[in-house]
Amino acid sequence: MHSARTQPSACRLLRKIFMLAAKFSGVLDALLERTSASLGEIRSAIDAQAAAVSALITVGIGEGHF
Numbered sequence: 001m002h003s004a005r006t007q008p009s010a011c012r013l014l015r016k017i018f019m020l021a022a023k024f025s026g027v028l029d030a031l032l033e034r035t036s037a038s039l040g041e042i043r044s045a046i047d048a049q050a051a052a053v054s055a056l057i058t059v060g061i062g063e064g065h066f
Helices: 002-062
Strands: none
Touching: none
8 A cells, every 4th residue: 555655656756857857958958058159259259369469470570570
């Protein structure tokens, strides 16, 4: 009789665990997408800085400052 009472409770608990796992998966996917977008912006900024430094060095070398 004891297992007959605990089985429905276990099933409810298992369903809740699966629902929470599905929600967490969605949240994790959104977080990873935002992280990827942020890293893309950071890479673009680094590329722009590298281009600016390169241009400054080229101009400095062309003008005989080095």
